[in-house]
Amino acid sequence: MSVIRPIARLISPLVNPVVFDFWAAHFTPALSWERPLAKVVAREVVARDTVTLILRPNRHVRQGLPGQHVNVTAAVEGVRLTRSYSPDWSSRRRLALTIKRVPEGRMSSWLTQRCRVGDVLEIGPAFGDMTPPDPAQPWLFLAAGSGITPLISLLRHAAEQRASTAPITLLYWARTRADLCFLNELGRLHERLPGFRLHTILTREASLLPHERAGRPDAALLAELVPALDGQLAYACGPAGFVGAVREGLAGKVASFSAEAFTPPALSPVTESQPVRVTLARSGRELTIPAGMALLPALEAAGERPAYGCRMGICNTCACGKLAGSTEDLLGGGINPEPVAALRLCVSRARGDISLDL
Amino acid sequence: MSKSVARQALSAAEIEQFGAEIDALRERTLADIGEADARYIRRIHATVRYTELAGRGLLFFGIFPPAWVLGTLLLALSKILENMELGHNVMHGQYDWMNDPRFDGKTYEWDIVGTSDSWRKTHNFKHHTYTNVKGMDDDIGYGLLRLFPEQRWRPFFLGQPLYAVVFALLFQWGVAIQDLRLGAYFAGRISRDELGEQFRPIGRKMRRQLLKDYVFFPLVAGPFFLPVLLGNLVANGLRNLWTFMIIFCGHFTAKVAVFPKSVLKDESRGQWYLRQLLGSSNLRGGRVFHILSGNLSHQIEHHLFPDIPARRYAALSKEIQAICQRYGLHYNTGSLWVQFGQVVWRILRYALPSKPASLEGRSLVSD
Ligand code: FES
Numbered sequence: 001m002s003v004i005r006p007i008a009r010l011i012s013p014l015v016n017p018v019v020f021d022f023w024a025a026h027f028t029p030a031l032s033w034e035r036p037l038a039k040v041v042a043r044e045v046v047a048r049d050t051v052t053l054i055l056r057p058n059r060h061v062r063q064g065l066p067g068q069h070v071n072v073t074a075a076v077e078g079v080r081l082t083r084s085y086s087p088d089w090s091s092r093r094r095l096a097l098t099i100k101r102v103p104e105g106r107m108s109s110w111l112t113q114r115c116r117v118g119d120v121l122e123i124g125p126a127f128g129d130m131t132p133p134d135p136a137q138p139w140l141f142l143a144a145g146s147g148i149t150p151l152i153s154l155l156r157h158a159a160e161q162r163a164s165t166a167p168i169t170l171l172y173w174a175r176t177r178a179d180l181c182f183l184n185e186l187g188r189l190h191e192r193l194p195g196f197r198l199h200t201i202l203t204r205e206a207s208l209l210p211h212e213r214a215g216r217p218d219a220a221l222l223a224e225l226v227p228a229l230d231g232q233l234a235y236a237c238g239p240a241g242f243v244g245a246v247r248e249g250l251a252g253k254v255a256s257f258s259a260e261a262f263t264p265p266a267l268s269p270v271t272e273s274q275p276v277r278v279t280l281a282r283s284g285r286e287l288t289i290p291a292g293m294a295l296l297p298a299l300e301a302a303g304e305r306p307a308y309g310c311r312m313g314i315c316n317t318c319a320c321g322k323l324a325g326s327t328e329d330l331l332g333g334g335i336n337p338e339p340v341a342a343l344r345l346c347v348s349r350a351r352g353d354i355s356l357d358l
Numbered sequence: 359m360s361k362s363v364a365r366q367a368l369s370a371a372e373i374e375q376f377g378a379e380i381d382a383l384r385e386r387t388l389a390d391i392g393e394a395d396a397r398y399i400r401r402i403h404a405t406v407r408y409t410e411l412a413g414r415g416l417l418f419f420g421i422f423p424p425a426w427v428l429g430t431l432l433l434a435l436s437k438i439l440e441n442m443e444l445g446h447n448v449m450h451g452q453y454d455w456m457n458d459p460r461f462d463g464k465t466y467e468w469d470i471v472g473t474s475d476s477w478r479k480t481h482n483f484k485h486h487t488y489t490n491v492k493g494m495d496d497d498i499g500y501g502l503l504r505l506f507p508e509q510r511w512r513p514f515f516l517g518q519p520l521y522a523v524v525f526a527l528l529f530q531w532g533v534a535i536q537d538l539r540l541g542a543y544f545a546g547r548i549s550r551d552e553l554g555e556q557f558r559p560i561g562r563k564m565r566r567q568l569l570k571d572y573v574f575f576p577l578v579a580g581p582f583f584l585p586v587l588l589g590n591l592v593a594n595g596l597r598n599l600w601t602f603m604i605i606f607c608g609h610f611t612a613k614v615a616v617f618p619k620s621v622l623k624d625e626s627r628g629q630w631y632l633r634q635l636l637g638s639s640n641l642r643g644g645r646v647f648h649i650l651s652g653n654l655s656h657q658i659e660h661h662l663f664p665d666i667p668a669r670r671y672a673a674l675s676k677e678i679q680a681i682c683q684r685y686g687l688h689y690n691t692g693s694l695w696v697q698f699g700q701v702v703w704r705i706l707r708y709a710l711p712s713k714p715a716s717l718e719g720r721s722l723v724s725d
Contacts, residue, residue: 078396080458
């Protein structure tokens, strides 16, 4: 391993990374000159519509901390799509991704139904602040749906380290019992983490078992399930609505609160006059522009100077990356809710708040 | 009354309707773009790689004439495919929707001495936006040839049959320096330093290409240095000739029109489409021929839809021809030999003085 880097650096001026990757893929699919790739080595259905993929990363993938997220990119019907998932790193050479299928979700459907052993995914650098909390204080974890994934990594990490002697409570919401992931593992976790307590809360289950609960995450339910809230380090992960409700229910009662919310892409039908927020990731600027206007003139009116040529969608000079948000192609290309590598500013307009690589 | 350049004079309203039909066709095509196009460009990329490997591999045995000939032809084929169906089309952003860094229009770097960045400027922007507008589109004669009576004759042009041959053989070098402001330098409008500054990235690319084809691979061949070097030289030359021929047939056949700058004023999308149609010409041929031309044999469709994957042009051309027929517009197409014959005729004819033709007052709209 240690000899590869200096040799690679020495010959790199001679190497065209794309050509290298083309030939390398004939031998080992995840071998690449510079791209962080990982090969799927196993696949397991872990709950209804939920699949765990075990991946073997190449040397460009950098291991993240338990609880962090990575951007995962896969080619779905010819288009490379990117979504964030929270992987579980069992070692530098192995990580597990657990994906729950979102109805109509192109990426999650592909990952859960079409992705097979041998396929290659691209794994971006890890990000996020839900890293292992102070082991001496009591932890309160709140998960809804696939929000369990960063929390299970934190729990596994704690179990391995046997670091936490303080109590850990996990409140885990799902629609039905069949939607719960990692149930066996969670059920056995107290063997290794004596202070661990699990509550499963099901919102759509017809008949509940004695240890199960029903109900929304409001202050009353939270207070009932966790009698001593003060002093707890609370971590919540789930859809935006869930995180908002939990934040409200716990406000002022816990020692600290951190959360990660994921929102299914909202097809926001903005009206033309409505202002939208544009975040420029490189300069860090935030501006407000009218939704009806093409992005190039709108950005110029706000004092930006993006590169341009034809101003009519043919030369590609104005193209820049779109990191998030929905845009409409004014030359008949329809609405695209996906992040893209090249968005032509002169013939696109925002369909809601967006973030650009400018 | 202004003189219309369209054979069939169209009113402003008719041109808008014509444009709307093309827009509708565009929308229908865009909606269908997806996996098949992605698979296609990946296959083209793979073919470029395989033919290059086979070509370079055979050239190592270039001491045997059949291996040398076959190796050179395969390498030329690889370079032609890379420059045209892959590089040219990818740099237009035709495959940007794939989000694949390998096929990203803004960053793709192709296998010729010219830099992709200068190409994106001279070609994607200037040539495609101002197609055949005199004084705006540098591709009209590349500042070297007089191809239209509307260009003023100078004694210099008497030698153009010769320049054209040299230009064809060295086409990649012409493309490389097209954006260099040599004219401005010789006229004393920019300094030597400014020119040097402009030349730096081009010089770097030239060095890289020269090292690759004329030093690195010949050296790898060891004792067979010379056959490899010659093979690479001939392969580059064949590619130059082929691209020259295809590109000249795209805009310099007998019936293409040039336009005065005045057409750009308040030009509508419909008028822009019409100008692309009247300023371009197609080549007839089989499937392989179209692929080798990077589908620039469908120059008209390429100019109407520069950002749509080129493999779609063949199907689009049927529809465009039908639209043209409805509007009584001439659809300029012919075999390679007929069209190239017309190009050669232009090169020879306009080397000689001719009655100056004026673009004054010409417009796309008749009313
Ligand atoms: S400026 Fe030419 S595509 Fe936008």
